[in-house]
Amino acid sequence: MSLLRLTNLTKTFGGLIAVNDVSMTVEQGSIVGLIGPNGAGKTTVFNLITGNYKPDSGTVEFDGEDLTGRPTHRIVVRGIARTFQTIRLFQNMSVLENVLAGCHCRMKSGLLSSLFRTRSQRAEERRALERAVHELEFVGLAAQHANLARNLSYGNQRLLEIARALASDPRFIILDEPAGGMNDHETAQLIDLIRAIRDRGITVLLIEHDMGLVMKVCEQLVVLEYGAVIAQGTPDAVKADPRVIEAYLGADDDL
Amino acid sequence: MNRRYAMYMVAAAAFATMPAFINPYWTDVLNTVGLYAILALSLNIILGHAGMFHMGHAAFYAVGAYTTAVLNVTFHVPVLWAMPAAGVLAALFALVVARPIIHLRGDYLLIVTIGIVEIVRIALVNNIFDMTGGANGIFGIARPELFGFKIRKPVHFFYLIWGFCAVTILLFHWLENSRFGRALNYIREDEVAAEGSGVNTAAYKLGAFVLGAFWAGMAGTLFAAKMTIISPESFSFWESVVMFTIVILGGMGSIRGVLLGAFLIVGLPEVFRELASARMLVFGAAMVAMMIFRTQGLLPPAPRHYDLRGIMSGTQTREERA
Numbered sequence: 026m027s028l029l030r031l032t033n034l035t036k037t038f039g040g041l042i043a044v045n046d047v048s049m050t051v052e053q054g055s056i057v058g059l060i061g062p063n064g065a066g067k068t069t070v071f072n073l074i075t076g077n078y079k080p081d082s083g084t085v086e087f088d089g090e091d092l093t094g095r096p097t098h099r100i101v102v103r104g105i106a107r108t109f110q111t112i113r114l115f116q117n118m119s120v121l122e123n124v125l126a127g128c129h130c131r132m133k134s135g136l137l138s139s140l141f142r143t144r145s146q147r148a149e150e151r152r153a154l155e156r157a158v159h160e161l162e163f164v165g166l167a168a169q170h171a172n173l174a175r176n177l178s179y180g181n182q183r184l185l186e187i188a189r190a191l192a193s194d195p196r197f198i199i200l201d202e203p204a205g206g207m208n209d210h211e212t213a214q215l216i217d218l219i220r221a222i223r224d225r226g227i228t229v230l231l232i233e234h235d236m237g238l239v240m241k242v243c244e245q246l247v248v249l250e251y252g253a254v255i256a257q258g259t260p261d262a263v264k265a266d267p268r269v270i271e272a273y274l275g276a277d278d279d280l
Numbered sequence: 281m282n283r284r285y286a287m288y289m290v291a292a293a294a295f296a297t298m299p300a301f302i303n304p305y306w307t308d309v310l311n312t313v314g315l316y317a318i319l320a321l322s323l324n325i326i327l328g329h330a331g332m333f334h335m336g337h338a339a340f341y342a343v344g345a346y347t348t349a350v351l352n353v354t355f356h357v358p359v360l361w362a363m364p365a366a367g368v369l370a371a372l373f374a375l376v377v378a379r380p381i382i383h384l385r386g387d388y389l390l391i392v393t394i395g396i397v398e399i400v401r402i403a404l405v406n407n408i409f410d411m412t413g414g415a416n417g418i419f420g421i422a423r424p425e426l427f428g429f430k431i432r433k434p435v436h437f438f439y440l441i442w443g444f445c446a447v448t449i450l451l452f453h454w455l456e457n458s459r460f461g462r463a464l465n466y467i468r469e470d471e472v473a474a475e476g477s478g479v480n481t482a483a484y485k486l487g488a489f490v491l492g493a494f495w496a497g498m499a500g501t502l503f504a505a506k507m508t509i510i511s512p513e514s515f516s517f518w519e520s521v522v523m524f525t526i527v528i529l530g531g532m533g534s535i536r537g538v539l540l541g542a543f544l545i546v547g548l549p550e551v552f553r554e555l556a557s558a559r560m561l562v563f564g565a566a567m568v569a570m571m572i573f574r575t576q577g578l579l580p581p582a583p584r585h586y587d588l589r590g591i592m593s594g595t596q597t598r599e600e601r602a
Contacts, residue, residue: 075476101478109476115469121586126466130478132459136487139458140451146458151591153459158591167592171583193478 026089028053028197028228034073034083036066043069045252047083051197051245056219056229058243058260060236062272066252067232068110071199075107076100087197102130106190110201110232112182114189116175120166123174123185124157127192131156160188164218179206184218191222198222200231204238216242240264248272292446299435307434309550314441315503317542320526321448321535322495327524328532329461330488331468333386335520336393339377339400340493342515343370344500346404349418349510350411359424363501370497371490378489382482397520404512417511424505437506444502448495449535456535457584464488465533522546529570531577540579 027050036044044066051057059067072078074085076097084093092100106127115123132153138146161167164184169177174185183203190198203219204212212235219242223229233239239246239260246263248256250272256263263269299307323337344366351357351365381392407414424431424440431440455461463484466474475481504510522545530541549559570577 077472077476096480097475098478098480101476106478107476109473113470113473113476115466115473117469118465119583121588122462122465122584125462126474126477126479129459129463129466134459136455136460136491139455139460142454142458150458154586154588155591158588170588170592173583189477 030086032084035081042252049247055244057245058239059232059247061249065249104196106193106195107199108186114174120172121170124188124192127189128153160192164188180211197228204235299438304434307438311437311441313542313546314445316546318445318499320523320538322492323523324527324538326488326492327527329464333390334393335390335524336397337523338515338519339397340370340496341500342400343373344497345504345510348501348504349421352421359505363498366501367494367497371494374489374493382485401512419509421504421508531580534579534581537577537579
């Protein structure tokens with residue numbers, strides 16, 4: 026059974042059909058790429074999965090459970106974490122605290138136990154710190170734990186977003202242009218990181234414009250144009266699909 | 281870190297001996313500063329930590345003070361026993377009025393909260409429930425008693441108010457360094473990212489309001505006990521502005537900053553009483569200068585300290601290097 030199943034998702038903004046009757050599935054343990062020209066509706070699909078937008082019609086099923094219309098924080102608890110295309114870190118907080126945000130939904134301490142600093146609250150806090158440091162070590166930012174997020178380089182900010190997402194203990198992670206703003210060396214490391222995430226048993230869905238990365242790391246691709254799926258399959262199959270070539274390069278009028 | 285705590289303890293102890301060196305008038309000024317410090321600390325949860333522009337805190341303060349007055353004068357409940365009820369009623373009031381407006385951002389929330397404080401004041405003037413005594417207010421509130429000791433003089437109130445303030449500081453300090461405190465900061469920094477990281481933003485924003493109101497309600501009890509007479513004009517929009525200013529001037533999210541702000545905003549005008557006519561001019565100029573040169577407040581919050589000993593492997597922590 027597929028981990029994620031989108032069925033006939035449609036979302037319009039006024040007269041614009043951003044996502045048009047999109048159906049796709051993501052298998053457990055795979056790395057899937059969602060590609061397409063700018064404005065094709067890729068990020069809107071992500072926002073529909075994570076509950077940032079409510080679809081006009083269609084359903085989002087995760088692990089057999091209908092998540093359509095659920096609030097975002099509930100969806101995170103179900104095990105879907107994400108990063109943002111435009112980096113959305115807590116800029117004036119430390120790197121460590123940013124990752125602790127991901128731990129939040131796996132913690133239980135409430136107002137009273139925090140006010141009175143109970144024993145269980147302190148123990149839980151300790152476990153969260155361990156988890157956060159573990160994720161920072163995983164993405165290679167542990168040495169910078171005390172820096173403010175805004176003082177990190179652009180590439181490291183992307184990594185920090187990934188660490189924050191991983192700290193929520195997801196089964197499924199959605200990366201929105203993870204290589205955006207990275208140099209070649211950083212992108213090469215990112216490919217290893219994405220594979221390492223999958224090797225932890227976390228399914229990956231990503232949007233990326235860097236075709237080198239997409240072709241190397243993704244096992245399945247879904248191509249969107251004008252909000253609709255125009256092709257899906259293995260990278261090689263998609264690369265050869267005439268409709269995809271047309272979408273990216275334009276049709277030859279002489280033909 | 282421990283040296284800093286020791287310094288705070290010494291400063292607190294020195295402050296506790298203050299009433300021995302100053303006359304009752306100045307002790308009373310310090311009491312007022314303490315009261316505003318408690319109020320501003322409670323507002324700091326909402327405004328400083330969660331970043332919600334809330335300018336109606338005097339409404340919750342009023343609910344607490346009037347609850348205390350009514351319980352004491354009409355039902356003869358001892359004043360300090362009324363404190364939990366004052367807090368709970370203010371918190372419930374906050375829950376009811378904040379729930380529908382919790383999604384508002386920035387200045388929109390500001391406008392609505394100004395509305396709340398005005399509605400409460402006018403309701404009190406109009407003798408709502410036939411219990412609030414209209415424009416005259418309620419008088420004859422009994423002096424509080426603590427373990428059989430009657431609290432009457434300014435010096436007695438000094439220890440009551442500043443003792444309560446010390447407990448507030450300690451509890452709020454713990455709260456700041458917890459999951460709850462961090463969640464509020466995530467919301468202030470980026471609400472979408474907070475929600476996307478799994479924080480139930482609506483619930484936490486409401487929680488901040490309820491907690492802040494609970495504390496302001498309890499501060500209302502202290503105010504009623506100190507004044508023995510309360511009237512609607514004690515809870516005007518201006519009071520909300522003063523609390524708001526203390527938090528912004530001192531430093532949003534900073535306990536030290538809020539305490540400093542309370543001394544500057546409430547204490548300093550008393551020091552310069554002779555220059556009363558120029559006070560507001562200087563005050564206004566100072567605020568303008570602040571907004572230009574030091575937008576984060578006088579004492580912005582220090583970064584939180586996390587004890588990573590035994591957690592960090594391979595890489596040195598900053599503390600170990602130092």
